Amino acid sequence: MSEREDKSLIIFGRDVSKIPCFRNSLLYGIGGGLFCGLFRFMFTSHTLKSVNFSVYSFSFITLGYWIQCRYNYSKTKFEMMRLQEMLQNHAILEGTQEAEIIEKELGTRPVDV
Template sequence: MTDDESHKSLHIFGTDVSMIPCFRSSFLYGISGGIVGGLLTFLRTSRPLLSCHYGMGTFTVTTLGYWSWCRYNWSKKSIQYQQLQSALQKQAAFEGTALEDEMNAKAGLKSA
């Protein structure tokens, strides 16, 4: 059995949600937060409808809040990886040339 056969995924509107960064963790934190928020509200007020509203509100706020924070950090890391990859490609292209010595001199690095 290969990895493709053992990988089970959920498709919503033709999109595999397991491939979306931060999707799984956002919903897990949201569901946990909603359950805790609803239970605490029920324990405090003993009103089931109010606790359902608080649970759903807590789920929504937690999911959207964590999704935003996670995607911001993911985007920031993605940009940093792209910049690093570009710098490494430039360094590899200039390695052993006079331009490398000039760039090292500007940066204050010693040439090897």
């Protein structure tokens, strides 16, 4: 086993290092929660309220970043699948009569890669 496999954290049978957006969401949540808790403590000097505020901030920031990141991830993945399908269709139609008909209708020739 390599060192990389030994250091991975497995929760509920899944390796969390392979979950998209998990690391960044957790890091932003920890940093934001710590900052908000310390900021609240500096102005109120109430330890328990500051800790509660820190935990709430951590939860809110982590969840908010997770939702935003996963939305962008899903959107990008969908666009890549769509582009891959279009490239496969272009490769299949290249040099056929259907491709010539499409070129005449569009008035342009597709860009060669």
